[in-house]
Amino acid sequence: MIKQGSLERSLGYNLKRTQHRLRRRMDEALKSCGLSTAQNAVLAALMAQPDMTNADLANAAFITPQSMQSVLAGLETAGYVVRRQDDHHKRRQLARLTPSGEELALQGRAAIVQVEEALAKALAPLSEDEALALLYRLQKALD
Structure with a gap:
């Protein structure tokens, strides 16, 4: 645990x-x-x-x-x-x-295309746009 x-x-x-x-x-x-x-x-x-x-x-x-x-x-x-x-x-x-x-x-x-593709693949079920929106929210929270 x-x-x-x-x-x-x-x-x-x-x-x-x-x-x-x-x-x-x-x-x-x-x-x-x-x-x-x-x-x-x-x-x-x-x-x-x-x-x-x-x-x-x-x-x-x-x-x-x-x-x-x-x-x-x-x-x-x-x-x-x-x-x-x-x-x-x-x-x-x-x-x-x-x-x-x-x-x-x-x-x-x-x-670095393969690195980016590995990241995109790991996002499922989120879309890239949804994942980016989440990352932007996290960045804004830390500003």
């Missing part, structure tokens, strides 16, 4: 466990592309919205702005990302994908 108040009955603990397993599976899937999960998050974010700042990308990848600086520098050195000074805010730099960065972003997306 599971005791009331045990970790197995904790929503927060189980969300974190799920997130940890998701991260491990994504890391494994992205190895074939030579990407980390943070790098893939940057590429995906820039594919969806070019000209993002370091802070915006750090938020999208769930890492600190300091860590993002090193992720971006690596992607820039490899030729996947270019940065330019923001015309309106001279202290900010805006990042965007190069053509080879766009190709790598698509490879990263393809690499």
Whole structure:
């Protein structure tokens, strides 16, 4: 019998466990592309919205702005990302994908398809829309 108040009955603990397993599976899937999960998050974010700042990308990848600086520098050195000074805010730099960065972003997306499919399959009897609505409610409750 599971005791009331045990970790197995904790929503927060189980969300974190799920997130940890998701991260491990994504890391494994992205190895074939030579990407980390943070790098893939940057590429995906820039594919969806070019000209993002370091802070915006750090938020999208769930890492600190300091860590993002090193992720971006690596992607820039490899030729996947270019940065330019923001015309309106001279202290900010805006990042965007190069053509080879766009190709790598698509490879990263393809690499995690099976992970996403495993999640979608595990949702039954909920639909993806219902599961997303539940996740959004949980996120809003924590804001």
